[in-house]
Amino acid sequence: MSDTAFYTKDLSVFYGEKQAIKKVSITFPERQVVAFIGPSGCGKSTFLRSLNRMNDVIPGARVEGEIRIGGRDINDPSTDVVRLRQKIGMVWQKPNPFHKSIYENIAFGPRYHGVKDKRNLDEIVESSLRKTALWDEVKDRLHGSALALSGGQQQRLCIARSIAVQPSILLMDEPASALDPVSTAKIEELIAELKRDYSIVIVTHNMYQAARVSDKTAFFLMGDLIEYDETQKMFTNPSNRATDDYISGRFG
Amino acid sequence: MNAPVRSVEAAGDRVARFPQHKREEWIGRLYAYACVALLVVTIFSIVWFIASKGLTPFVSGAIRFSDLLFGRVWKPEGEPALFGALPFLAGSAYVSFLAAAIASPFGFCAAVFMTQIAPKLGRTVLQPAIELLAGIPSVVYGFVGLSVIVPFLREVFEGQGYGILAGSLVLSIMILPTITSIATDALHTLPAGLKEGSFALGATRWQTIYRLILPTTLPSLLTGIVLGISRAFGEALAVQMVIGNAPFVPTSLLQSAATLTSIITLEMGNTIGGSLHNNTLWSLALILLMMTFLFVFAVRFLERRAKR
Numbered sequence: 001m002s003d004t005a006f007y008t009k010d011l012s013v014f015y016g017e018k019q020a021i022k023k024v025s026i027t028f029p030e031r032q033v034v035a036f037i038g039p040s041g042c043g044k045s046t047f048l049r050s051l052n053r054m055n056d057v058i059p060g061a062r063v064e065g066e067i068r069i070g071g072r073d074i075n076d077p078s079t080d081v082v083r084l085r086q087k088i089g090m091v092w093q094k095p096n097p098f099h100k101s102i103y104e105n106i107a108f109g110p111r112y113h114g115v116k117d118k119r120n121l122d123e124i125v126e127s128s129l130r131k132t133a134l135w136d137e138v139k140d141r142l143h144g145s146a147l148a149l150s151g152g153q154q155q156r157l158c159i160a161r162s163i164a165v166q167p168s169i170l171l172m173d174e175p176a177s178a179l180d181p182v183s184t185a186k187i188e189e190l191i192a193e194l195k196r197d198y199s200i201v202i203v204t205h206n207m208y209q210a211a212r213v214s215d216k217t218a219f220f221l222m223g224d225l226i227e228y229d230e231t232q233k234m235f236t237n238p239s240n241r242a243t244d245d246y247i248s249g250r251f252g
Numbered sequence: 253m254n255a256p257v258r259s260v261e262a263a264g265d266r267v268a269r270f271p272q273h274k275r276e277e278w279i280g281r282l283y284a285y286a287c288v289a290l291l292v293v294t295i296f297s298i299v300w301f302i303a304s305k306g307l308t309p310f311v312s313g314a315i316r317f318s319d320l321l322f323g324r325v326w327k328p329e330g331e332p333a334l335f336g337a338l339p340f341l342a343g344s345a346y347v348s349f350l351a352a353a354i355a356s357p358f359g360f361c362a363a364v365f366m367t368q369i370a371p372k373l374g375r376t377v378l379q380p381a382i383e384l385l386a387g388i389p390s391v392v393y394g395f396v397g398l399s400v401i402v403p404f405l406r407e408v409f410e411g412q413g414y415g416i417l418a419g420s421l422v423l424s425i426m427i428l429p430t431i432t433s434i435a436t437d438a439l440h441t442l443p444a445g446l447k448e449g450s451f452a453l454g455a456t457r458w459q460t461i462y463r464l465i466l467p468t469t470l471p472s473l474l475t476g477i478v479l480g481i482s483r484a485f486g487e488a489l490a491v492q493m494v495i496g497n498a499p500f501v502p503t504s505l506l507q508s509a510a511t512l513t514s515i516i517t518l519e520m521g522n523t524i525g526g527s528l529h530n531n532t533l534w535s536l537a538l539i540l541l542m543m544t545f546l547f548v549f550a551v552r553f554l555e556r557r558a559k560r
Contacts, residue, residue: 054452082454090452096445099468108463109453158449165453 005030005169005199006051011065013046013055020046023065024225026218028169033191033200035214035231037207038246042220044203048171051201052088053081069169086113089162089198093174095154097146097161102129102138105146105157109165124164131197132160132190152183156190163198170194172202176209188213207247211235219243299541306538308531309335315528320535326499328519328529335532337512339501341539344511346416346502347491348484351423352431352477358424359431359480360473364461366432367439368447379436386429394493397422402494409506414496417505422490427480434476438469471557478554482547486540488513512536 005028013021021043028034036044046055053074055061067074074084086109098105106125107115115121125142129135134156138149146157155175162170172191176184191200191213204210210217211231218228219240227240238244245251309315315335323336362382366374401421406413442465450460466473488511496508497518510518516533523530 052452054448057448057451082456085452085454090448092445092448094445096443096449098446098449098464108450109455112453112455112459112463161449161453 003030004028006067006069008051009066009068011047011050011063011067013043013050014062014064015046015058016060020223021050022223024220026225026228028199028201029216030199031195031197032215033195033202033213035210035217036201036203036220037205037210037217038220038226039251040205043223044218044220045173047220048173048201048203051169051171052085052090053079054090056081082112086165087167088169088171089159089165089167090171091155091158091162091173091175094178095151095158097149097154097157100146101143102146102149102157103142105161106164109161113165128160128164131163131194132156133186133193134160150183152179152186155179155183155187159187159190159194163194168198170198170200172200174203174205177205184209207235219246221246302534302538302541305531305534307535309528309535315532315535320532324501326515328523328532333528335528337536337539339499340510340512340515340536342501343416343419343495343509344485344513346509347419347423347495347511348481350416350420350505351427351484352481354420354424355428355431355480356473356477359428359476360435360466362428362432363435363439364465366436368457368461368465374436382429382432385425386433390426390487390490391493393422393426394490397490397494405506411506412496412508413506414494414508415504415506416495416502416509418494418496419491419509419511420505422494423484423487426487426490427483430483431476431480434479435469435473438472438476439465442468471554475551475554478547478550482544482551485543485547486513488517492517512540516540 007025007027009025010023011021011025012019012023024047026034036048038044049055050063051067051074055063063075069084069087072079098108100108103125106128107121110121110124115124126135129138134153137153138144138157141148146154149157155178159170159172159175175191176187179187188209191202194200195215202210202213214231216229217231217234219226219234219238219242221242227234227238227243229239234243235247238247309320310317320335320337321341322338323334324338325334325336326339327334362378366378397418401418402413404413405411405415405418446464446468447460450464451457455463491511492514495510495514497510497514498508499510499515500507502509516536519529520533523533
């Protein structure tokens with residue numbers, strides 16, 4: 001087995017009185033893809049967001065339990081959220097490129113973290129775009145607006161933007177659900193490619209996608225983690241009845 | 253004996269050809285077109301009227317256009333009468349741009365505060381307060397300026413207190429609601445996810461605001477500023493009450509000055525219709541109108557850029 005990238009222990013998330021996540025413990029292996037599946041409102045996105053403390057910005061959200069990356073609890077008050085988010089990239093369902101040029105979208109993050117040198121930035125932009133297989137498509141219009149790209153290209157740009165700050169973990173919240181099948185296939189290819197360098201957590205509504213891209217799968221229901229195992233086993237021989245029902249399409 | 257029969261048939265024909273829903277359609281359409289036509293005619297008549305009056309001094313050869321624009325002396329009663337409007341053009345430009353320069357930072361900050369930092373407090377307290385500010389009549393602003401700002405400036409600096417600075421301060425408060433509300437709207441319509449995208453890259457809230465949110469909404473923010481300047485440019489009463497109304501090109505912020513609008517309101521009552529003096533005031537009105545067109549075009553241009 002590979003090393004542990006990070007793990008959660010008895011993690012609970014509350015929105016006001018409502019408990020959205022109920023004491024979930026998961027260990028994420030390094031350089032593998034973990035997929036979260038489950039019906040809408042089961043808490044999988046909430047769980048994902050708590051991993052880089054994006055829940056901080058939601059009023060009334062409260063987190064209990066531990067999330068440990070390299071031995072440190074990220075919810076500790078001494079944690080530098082800026083450094084944390086640099087280490088953990090995030091991609092959303094809807095591509096959210098900034099209203100800037102393609103180049104500036106990628107250079108945005110590194111600039112925050114103090115990269116000023118033009119040549120250095122150029123390198124980061126090129127390597128990020130190459131890693132997301134976007135370089136050949138956009139190299140002639142790096143300074144054109146990012147909004148002129150197609151939806152799939154925008155999503156890959158957002159992934160490139162995340163990896164430009166050199167994270168070790170990538171969180172993806174339904175990264176392909178707003179895209180057409182061809183773009184979806186490209187994103188999935190990209191995920192398979194990226195897991196050589198990054199530990200990836202992906203939330204998906206599409207069970208086939210989970211089966212295709214992930215090494216391990218976690219099934220959530222009503223804020224509970226029902227089952228967490230090798231994807232292979234989850235989809236062929238789940239040990240829990242509810243997992244079996246969901247995967248075979250009897251509800252959800 | 254055939255005639256009545258034929259007319260009944262004809263009536264039946266008419267009903268068949270013009271059923272009620274068709275008639276209603278036509279009445280509605282006619283009404284809408286009539287309103288639009290009236291509106292267009294009114295607007296064009298106003299422009300035509302101002303232009304015909306305002307162009308008379310130049311057409312008749314009494315004043316050269318360049319003399320009006322660049323002349324520094326305004327002596328309509330003098331021998332010979334001099335009509336140099338540069339003092340008013342300069343005065344209008346100074347107070348408007350200075351007012352915008354004072355009000356814009358406040359407007360942006362208020363908008364950022366209301367949308368990004370404390371949305372609840374913004375919605376319940378600040379927004380109504382700013383709307384109230386927009387509803388106060390300009391004579392009240394002028395009165396407050398006259399009784400508070402002018403004496404204050406007189407105390408702090410040398411001179412009378414009247415002048416460009418007093419005018420700009422009053423105007424900046426008057427245009428603050430315009431700039432704030434347009435900036436607030438722009439910030440509200442930011443695409444969802446932009447902020448989160450920036451946070452997720454490790455940016456702090458302040459970095460997100462000035463590196464991402466402000467540049468993204470810049471065209472809309474500029475629209476607000478231009479509208480503010482345009483309002484300041486056209487404001488007459490409040491400015492006239494505090495600016496001192498001396499027809500000289502101002503060399504200091506604390507010197508009495510005059511604007512295009514203030515000179516028109518001041519002198520229009522003392523002139524005879526059709527006289528050169530009166531017509532020249534119309535020329536000033538024409539210049540104001542042209543400036544308004546310019547501002548409208550600027551806003552349109554900025555809005556097109558904001559959509560991209």
